[in-house]
Amino acid sequence: MARSRSNPLALAVLALLWERPMHPYEMSMTLRERGKDESVRLNFGSLYSVVDSLEKHGLVAAASTEREGNRPQRTVYRITDEGSREVVDWLSDLLRTPTKEFPQFEAALSFLPLLPPDDAVRLLRLRVVALERRQAALRGSLDEAVATGLPPLFTVESEFEGALLRAELDFVTDLVTRLGDGTYPGVDLWRRFHADAGPDGRIDQTAVEEAVTAYIQSVRSGP
Amino acid sequence: MARSRSNPLALAVLALLWERPMHPYEMSMTLRERGKDESVRLNFGSLYSVVDSLEKHGLVAAASTEREGNRPQRTVYRITDEGSREVVDWLSDLLRTPTKEFPQFEAALSFLPLLPPDDAVRLLRLRVVALERRQAALRGSLDEAVATGLPPLFTVESEFEGALLRAELDFVTDLVTRLGDGTYPGVDLWRRFHADAGPDGRIDQTAVEEAVTAYIQSVRSGP
DNA sequence: TGTCGAATGCTCTAACCAGAATATATCGCG
DNA sequence: CGCGATATATTCTGGTTAGAGCATTCGACA
Known part of the structure; x- marks a missing residue:
């Protein structure tokens, strides 16, 4: 049940959904706009699987699926209570404890x-x-x-x-x-x-x- | 055919075999002894698959399989000419060009x-x-x-x-x-x-x- | 009005990799 | 001499991920 916390992109997803519900593509665009893609490795393939995995673990949930014009249908996600706790916890850990990196x-x-x-x-x-x-x-x-x-x-x-x-x-x-x-x-x-x-x-x-x-x-x- | 260069452990393997032929377990021990496991992420699972992949691409080759006492049989690898070129090339690239990291x-x-x-x-x-x-x-x-x-x-x-x-x-x-x-x-x-x-x-x-x-x-x- | 290219949005797949599991041998110790 | 601890050596497994691919729409331009 314990999620792995290996990919910081999951942290970014939680942090964004903590602000407001979004669909994955919107998350990626928001990260870009704010330049956060310089500090968190962002790629589309990973984004969708990370969101799936967060959903599976109950940290985010599909809020609605909508369709704008005739664009492909998209799923808007929102953060759950457990997700809110997780993002604060994870973030706290990262700030408190230096991680060994391998440049x-x-x-x-x-x-x-x-x-x-x-x-x-x-x-x-x-x-x-x-x-x-x-x-x-x-x-x-x-x-x-x-x-x-x-x-x-x-x-x-x-x-x-x-x-x-x-x-x-x-x-x-x-x-x-x-x-x-x-x-x-x-x-x-x-x-x-x-x-x-x-x-x-x-x-x-x-x-x-x-x-x-x-x-x-x-x-x-x-x- | 072009190898990915994503895992620096492969660089370490090539660098070690550049010195002399070794079997995988010996590589891991040598890296530990020299403290290189502080600068290159080393774990057993990856080591064996990295060596396999290097062999598949012709950068290293099995030199012999031996058995000491009744220990499990082990395969000693050596670096190939192509491997020697690759290690110099890869190392040069890493020194010359800063890589974007995501701490x-x-x-x-x-x-x-x-x-x-x-x-x-x-x-x-x-x-x-x-x-x-x-x-x-x-x-x-x-x-x-x-x-x-x-x-x-x-x-x-x-x-x-x-x-x-x-x-x-x-x-x-x-x-x-x-x-x-x-x-x-x-x-x-x-x-x-x-x-x-x-x-x-x-x-x-x-x-x-x-x-x-x-x-x-x-x-x-x-x- | 046709089409070219950019933007939108998601899916697929093969490779990768961390961690656990396995199996045997040796060593120290009471 | 039998027990657990440690060292030797490799394999397995399943989640993760990078990157490419696909499908649609829209605007610009000719």
Whole structure:
């Protein structure tokens, strides 16, 4: 009986129906209008199945089916009492308890040493440029929202996105610098085992392991 | 024929097999040992199906099936040439191009005004405490890694996680303060429409819309 | 008046994936 | 030496989801 809470789109649906009854297509359009599709992954396929699942669990209910002109018939849903409780509960949980996320970039950094150091630096420099573009775009849309007079409270999530973006930009900028000038600890080692690679880029793994072990020895016995 | 690249676990598998042939269980253990399960979502069910899918697409191949003692038989995989190309390509893409992510907390912030302001502030304060705990834990495991002598290069992803964590902590701390003392623009409005709510917490949505519209008017005509 | 393309609204399907379930072996402990 | 706990290794299952596909209507334009 317990619903899974895995898809935040369900939260968005509940939050919208908490305001007033809607049919699914209207929900998607409202989310778009308010720019919430930037903070909640929205796609049509998921939307309809999420609504179905909420209905099955009694958190929303079909309020009416109507037909406007000769358009396809559509079902208007409303939130139930249980749904109202659930949305407050879920939202509270999300605010109170940080969730472990797995950003793609973090995964990529995990395997950074697989690439030759110079390639890695070149790619990260390109990332910096791309991040700066995104930052400009975000700032632009925030300014626009403020210009319409919408209180910033209703766009906090974008401010948050901006904060993360800035943090990433600072991090990558610093990383690129230190990888580039070799002051990041381990770059020498990294460079060495990629220099020993064959012409096809293949690396002798035994050599890598030995190099890492040697490094560790030297650090441990060091000062 | 083009593979989807949706699951970073496949990247991890390729990266491991790029080092040396392994069987799935060994992959999972290696990822754990190296702490990469903090940056790539790892679970057994997915692992086996991801490996199957990679095999189907010719990026990895069964190298042998062996049996040690009377343990269940296991299949050792190796990376193919196409797989080597794919891992470099995929990794390069991830480093170069920022991906749009949808953190749960961002979704939650999107619907913040649904909760009564005082509740929201209380919950966010609890989040600050939780974030500080996580920060301490992360710092601990980083110190530990350095203590073994492992070059920081091999744990960059955790440094990144730390940077994001710090950014979130700063953001939430600031947010809580400004929501608490009412200096965040829109809080007055928020407080007003929650004060008008019935005893069951139900809110008159028409009143909200009117209030927001009025606010917008006042801002636009204002200085 | 015919038609082209955009907008409206929903459905279908194949892949994906999380979590549970299964099965055996080994180890420590009284 | 028998018991449960832990480690090894994989398979199963069923819900979830992304993305494409379908069907209709309407406005614009020629």
